[in-house]
Amino acid sequence: MKKYDVKQLPDFGKNEKAIYCERESGTVHFPFKEELELCTAIKNGDREKLEKQFEQTLRGEMVVGNLSSNRINSVKYWAVTTVANAVHYAILGGVDETDAYNFSDECIRKIDSFKEYDECIDYLMKRALELADMVKSRGNNAAFSEPVKKCLHYIHLHLHESIPLNVLAEETGLSRPYLASLFKKETGSSIHEYILDEKMKEATALLDEGKSCKEVSYVLGICNQSHFGKIFRAKYGMTPEDYKNRK
Numbered sequence: 001m002k003k004y005d006v007k008q009l010p011d012f013g014k015n016e017k018a019i020y021c022e023r024e025s026g027t028v029h030f031p032f033k034e035e036l037e038l039c040t041a042i043k044n045g046d047r048e049k050l051e052k053q054f055e056q057t058l059r060g061e062m063v064v065g066n067l068s069s070n071r072i073n074s075v076k077y078w079a080v081t082t083v084a085n086a087v088h089y090a091i092l093g094g095v096d097e098t099d100a101y102n103f104s105d106e107c108i109r110k111i112d113s114f115k116e117y118d119e120c121i122d123y124l125m126k127r128a129l130e131l132a133d134m135v136k137s138r139g140n141n142a143a144f145s146e147p148v149k150k151c152l153h154y155i156h157l158h159l160h161e162s163i164p165l166n167v168l169a170e171e172t173g174l175s176r177p178y179l180a181s182l183f184k185k186e187t188g189s190s191i192h193e194y195i196l197d198e199k200m201k202e203a204t205a206l207l208d209e210g211k212s213c214k215e216v217s218y219v220l221g222i223c224n225q226s227h228f229g230k231i232f233r234a235k236y237g238m239t240p241e242d243y244k245n246r247k
Contacts, residue, residue: 003118003121003122004058004062004117004118004121005061005062006061006062006063006064006071006075006117006121007027007061007062007063007064008063008064008065008066008071008074009021009022009025009027009028009029009063009064009065009066010022010024010025010027010066011066011069018066021066027063028063029063029065030062030063030064034053034056034057035082035085037053038050038053038054038057038086038128039085039086039088039089040089041053041132042086042089042090042093042128042131042132042135043089043090043092043093043135044093044132044135045093045132045133045134045135045136045137045138046132046136047129047132047133047136050128050129050132051129054125054128062121064077064078065077065078071117072114072115072116072117072120075117075120075121076111076112076114076117076120079111079120079121079123079124080108080111082124083104083107083108083111083124083127084104086128086131087100087101087103087104087131088100090103090131090134090135092142093135093138093142094135094138094140094141094142094143095131095134095135095138095141096138096141096152096153096156097153098153098156098157099134099156103127103131103134107123107124107127110123111123111124144186144187145182145186147172147173147174147179147182148182148183148186148187150171150172151168151171151172151179151183151191154167154168154171155168155194155195155198156198159195159198159199159202159220160219160220160221161221162221163195165179165180165191165192168191179191196231196235197235199220199221199222199231200231200232200235200236202220203216203220203228203232203240204236204243206219206220207240207243207244213225213228213229213240213241213244216228216240217240228240229241
């Protein structure tokens with residue numbers, strides 16, 4: 001027995017218009033209002049609201065468009081468009097666009113592998129909640145000015161490199177002093193402090209993945225391993241080696 005009540009829009013034949021079929025059957029697309037409420041909950045990073053919306057939506061019949069003669073393919077295509085819409089709202093909520101699009105690609109690859117629409121819908125709900133959590137963890141990113149957003153995005157993409165202030169100034173079209181002042185005012189950190197903080201967060205992730213301290217130092221563009229150790233210890237109160245061997 002299927003877990004969810006999923007209905008596909010009817011197809012009365014290739015010569016019939018979709019609106020004719022909908023009028024005859026009384027079946028129409030999933031309401032935009034409900035889709036908007038789900039996406040807005042993601043944009044606001046509101047997991048509780050999103051869970052309530054899911055509960056309300058799944059109480060009734062779910063209607064997917066007539067996207068394929070195969071029911072599971074119709075559900076999968078609908079799921080792909082849903083993910084694409086959701087990540088756009090996550091970006092508006094402050095998630096870095098590269099992270100959002102990578103998230104979308106990962107979801108779509110997984111959706112493509114499903115054989116049953118129940119597992120597809122379960123997966124979609126689980127990842128939507130993760131997306132809302134991603135938005136929430138970004139704090140006030142959505143409220144930053146465009147120059148600061150550009151800086152944050154550039155730093156995020158080039159974290160494995162040295163990122164001098166003059167490069168960020170060129171990227172934003174602002175003078176170095178003005179950009180430094182604006183960044184500090186909006187984020188509460190200097191650009192240099194922010195970059196080091198992000199590098200150290202990434203360092204812990206790479207160490208957790210099993211990379212050596214030397215590899216991590218090199219990957220993050222901190223060629224002097226001793227300097228890397230000092231920065232890491234100042235942030236976490238332990239050396240990278242101690243962190244790696246803590247378990």
